[in-house]
Amino acid sequence: GSKMAQAAFHGSIAENPNFDAEKSAEQLRKAMKGLGTDEKRIITTLTECNAAQRQDIKIRYKTMFGKDLLGDLKGELSGNFENVIVAMMNTVPDHNATSVRKAIKGLGTDEQVLIETICTATNEELEAMKVSYKKLFKKDLEKDITGDTSGHFKRLLVSVVQCSRDPEGPVDQAKAEADAKALYDAGEAKF
Numbered sequence: 001g002s003k004m005a006q007a008a009f010h011g012s013i014a015e016n017p018n019f020d021a022e023k024s025a026e027q028l029r030k031a032m033k034g035l036g037t038d039e040k041r042i043i044t045t046l047t048e049c050n051a052a053q054r055q056d057i058k059i060r061y062k063t064m065f066g067k068d069l070l071g072d073l074k075g076e077l078s079g080n081f082e083n084v085i086v087a088m089m090n091t092v093p094d095h096n097a098t099s100v101r102k103a104i105k106g107l108g109t110d111e112q113v114l115i116e117t118i119c120t121a122t123n124e125e126l127e128a129m130k131v132s133y134k135k136l137f138k139k140d141l142e143k144d145i146t147g148d149t150s151g152h153f154k155r156l157l158v159s160v161v162q163c164s165r166d167p168e169g170p171v172d173q174a175k176a177e178a179d180a181k182a183l184y185d186a187g188e189a190k191f
Contacts, residue, residue: 012052013051014053015049015050015053016048016049016050016053017050019048019053019056021056021057022060022064024045024048024049024053024060025057025060025064025069026064027041027044027045028041028042028045028046028061028069028072028073029061029064032072032073039081042073046088046089048154051091051092054088055091057090059110067168069089071088073178091132092125093125093131093132094136096125096129096132096135097130097136097141098136099113099117099142100113100114100117100129100144100145101133101136101144104144104145104148104149109148109149111149111153114149117129118145118157118161121160123163124167126161126163127163131144141161142158145161
């Protein structure tokens with residue numbers, strides 16, 4: 001794929017050359033041990049490294065303390081702060097799979113999340129997301145989308161999730177503008 005797609009898939013934060021997974025795991029354990037939680041220490045530790053290094057911390061934490069780092073963080077944190085930290089600790093495919101699951105679970109569907117997560121993903125990212133979805137929720141992403149959406153929206157999402165888009169080749173700007181105008185005329189312009 002392109003450099004842009006690779007950057008989107010692998011993250012854009014450079015690896016910390018002074019990274020030490022063991023020291024980071026110890027810092028996180030200290031931040032959560034005893035009364036209260038040292039949020040500043042958690043922020044500092046997790047923002048001084050990239051996504052791949054955070055995965056190393058998760059593994060090292062489990063090895064050193066016999067505990068699940070994500071579980072400990074969820075137990076200590078709450079609200080939007082917890083959501084951000086948990087999202088940072090997930091791999092991109094796991095985060096995307098979790099976002100889609102939340103968008104379709106329960107009453108109503110958050111179409112905006114489905115559009116942003118599914119329609120902007122490359123075929124490679126979608127394949128990884130489907131694997132994560134199955135691993136995390138023991139369900140099939142395409143079946144869940146089919147069961148929770150309808151009409152043209154459902155057909156669009158299912159088509160995208162099937163990874164049948166041609167990932168290569170230049171964009172036909174004139175055709176893109178014609179398609180956008182046709183979509184506008186069919187929808188927005190009617191109101």
